[in-house]
Amino acid sequence: MENLEQFHRLLSEHQINKDYFNTEDIFRFQKQLKDQTALLRGLRLQELEPVFFGTKERTER
Amino acid sequence: MSTRESEFLRWSIKELSKHLRSKKISPVEVVTALLERIEDVDPIINSYITVMSDEALNAAKQAERQIAKGKYKGAMHGIPIGLKDLIYTEGVRTTMGCEIFKDFIPDDDATAVKKLKQAGAIIIGKLNTHQFAFGPTGDRSYFGAVRNPYNLRKVTGGSSSGSGAAVAAGLCFGALGTDTGGSSRIPAACCGVVGMKANFGRVSKYGVFPLSWTLDHVGTLTRTVEDNMILLQSIAGYDSKDPYSLHERFDLDNSTMKSNIRGKIIGVPTSFYFSGITDEIRETVEGALKSFEKMGAKIETVTIPHIEEIATAHFVTIASEAYVVHEERLRSRPEMIDEEVRNRILSGILPTASEYIQAQQLRHLAIREFNQLFEGIDVLVTPTTSAVATDIDQREIVIDGKPQPVRSVLNRLTGPTTLLGIPSISVPCGFSKDGLPIGMQLISKAFDETTAYRFAYAFERQSGVNTLKFDIDRANQ
Numbered sequence: 001m002e003n004l005e006q007f008h009r010l011l012s013e014h015q016i017n018k019d020y021f022n023t024e025d026i027f028r029f030q031k032q033l034k035d036q037t038a039l040l041r042g043l044r045l046q047e048l049e050p051v052f053f054g055t056k057e058r059t060e061r
Numbered sequence: 062m063s064t065r066e067s068e069f070l071r072w073s074i075k076e077l078s079k080h081l082r083s084k085k086i087s088p089v090e091v092v093t094a095l096l097e098r099i100e101d102v103d104p105i106i107n108s109y110i111t112v113m114s115d116e117a118l119n120a121a122k123q124a125e126r127q128i129a130k131g132k133y134k135g136a137m138h139g140i141p142i143g144l145k146d147l148i149y150t151e152g153v154r155t156t157m158g159c160e161i162f163k164d165f166i167p168d169d170d171a172t173a174v175k176k177l178k179q180a181g182a183i184i185i186g187k188l189n190t191h192q193f194a195f196g197p198t199g200d201r202s203y204f205g206a207v208r209n210p211y212n213l214r215k216v217t218g219g220s221s222s223g224s225g226a227a228v229a230a231g232l233c234f235g236a237l238g239t240d241t242g243g244s245s246r247i248p249a250a251c252c253g254v255v256g257m258k259a260n261f262g263r264v265s266k267y268g269v270f271p272l273s274w275t276l277d278h279v280g281t282l283t284r285t286v287e288d289n290m291i292l293l294q295s296i297a298g299y300d301s302k303d304p305y306s307l308h309e310r311f312d313l314d315n316s317t318m319k320s321n322i323r324g325k326i327i328g329v330p331t332s333f334y335f336s337g338i339t340d341e342i343r344e345t346v347e348g349a350l351k352s353f354e355k356m357g358a359k360i361e362t363v364t365i366p367h368i369e370e371i372a373t374a375h376f377v378t379i380a381s382e383a384y385v386v387h388e389e390r391l392r393s394r395p396e397m398i399d400e401e402v403r404n405r406i407l408s409g410i411l412p413t414a415s416e417y418i419q420a421q422q423l424r425h426l427a428i429r430e431f432n433q434l435f436e437g438i439d440v441l442v443t444p445t446t447s448a449v450a451t452d453i454d455q456r457e458i459v460i461d462g463k464p465q466p467v468r469s470v471l472n473r474l475t476g477p478t479t480l481l482g483i484p485s486i487s488v489p490c491g492f493s494k495d496g497l498p499i500g501m502q503l504i505s506k507a508f509d510e511t512t513a514y515r516f517a518y519a520f521e522r523q524s525g526v527n528t529l530k531f532d533i534d535r536a537n538q
Contacts, residue, residue: 001411010410011407011410014388014392014410015392016391016392016395016407016410017392017395020395020396020403021395021403021404021407022400022404025404026404026407026408026411029408029411030411033377033408033411033412036373036376036377037373037377037412037416037419037420039369039370039373040370040373040374040377040416040419040420040423041416041419
């Protein structure tokens with residue numbers, strides 16, 4: 001999500017009245033969330049797939 | 062209150078049980094005295110939302126008749142227990158700490174409540190909660206903040222705020238809470254009592270209002286470790302009404318729990334769990350580790366490679382699922398939800414589907430890492446919280462010169478094992494210089510509650526840390 005207007009549009013699509021929420025704070029929080037979840041994305045190939053495929057070869061290709 | 066009453070209200074479940082069984086005291090006498098104490102003390106603690114006086118007295122009379130006829134049901138027979146007000150009670154309002162549900166009356170008991178009643182326990186009332194169980198402080202409820210019995214200006218920790226405070230203040234003999242990220246262990250630590258989150262699937266969640274259904278657990282809060290085991294035994298077991306309930310064998314064993322820990326290995330994860338915490342928390346937990354060493358246990362430093370990512374996966378999971386639980390209420394009645402809680406719920410609209418799925422993949426990785434860890438150790442020991450109870454309404458605290466959100470300071474160390482679902486217990490291990498309780502978390506491998514209890518019991522016997530705050534300093538409001 002690039003800006004606050006997009007966030008407000010998302011809320012509107014979900015029929016949620018933005019006036020009841022501190023959307024600026026929540027939008028700022030998005031940045032922190034994305035930084036954190038980037039950790040998970042970074043792990044996906046190197047760490048997670050062997051759990052399911054039982055081999056490291058797939059990640060070492 | 063007579064000397065006799067003030068004496069038996071201080072007893073543990075085990076002690077009370079012994080006297081009830083031998084008919085030296087009657088359940089009616091206990092419930093009557095407890096109701097008087099609640100009426101006297103709870104207006105300043107605010108731990109109860111609904112006191113079930115009539116129902117409790119009727120149940121006490123029934124228990125008295127049964128025990129008199131020799132139909133003693135076991136250790137929970139005639140014991141008054143409080144329930145977090147998120148746990149359904151047939152015919153008795155269940156509010157979730159929210160205005161929307163202030164008059165909601167369930168038409169069925171939660172399975173845990175049915176089991177308590179079958180064991181002869183007496184439900185004394187419904188305990189206050191952080192609204193929808195979504196917060197670790199315990200000061201956001203339609204029914205007001207719960208006050209810490211050790212200092213009325215401080216939070217109890219949450220979300221099972223009323224459960225922690227009522228057990229600590231002698232307003233019930235044990236309580237059920239819930240735990241989705243630490244909500245039983247955090248109030249246990251802040252109020253100086255024992256709080257257990259048994260393995261995921263161990264206790265049925267049928268009739269427990271959800272926060273995050275793949276993380277929610279029912280928790281047990283008591284004043285002693287043995288009481289906790291007695292209470293857990295009474296509510297555990299498979300339930301076909303809960304899709305997450307498990308058939309796993311339950312071998313809680315009293316004699317194993319009481320056996321010594323000589324030669325056993327304690328893992329201490331130094332990073333994450335011991336960083337960003339206050340000095341007095343670190344020093345107190347390190348002191349507890351020295352006690353374990355004196356008892357013959359070995360301490361080993363261990364590493365959990367992806368602990369930061371595990372914490373993130375927990376966060377993504379709880380945020381996403383809580384949003385789904387409450388989406389319709391955000392749409393239709395946002396004004397009836399506490400402002401802080403509703404903003405927190407709305408933040409769960411932000412994680413994408415792929416991020417949620419990655420979090421679930423990481424859950425599998427985490428289980429693998431912890432399984433490997435427990436091949437070399439018997440139990441993990443960590444602090445329960447990063448700081449002691451903060452002021453009511455305080456939202457930031459400085460640790461090591463850095464301002465940190467109180468929410469994270471309270472729940473950061475308990476979230477990971479909720480994601481894994483493994484047994485985790487908080488036991489009191491000392492007090493801060495200001496007299497506030499400090500909790501230590503003991504984590505065992507999957508389905509091995511007995512080992513967590515064993516180390517907790519050994520420490521409790523060695524340390525003798527007080528777990529009852531019977532005399533409340535009313536001036537300190």
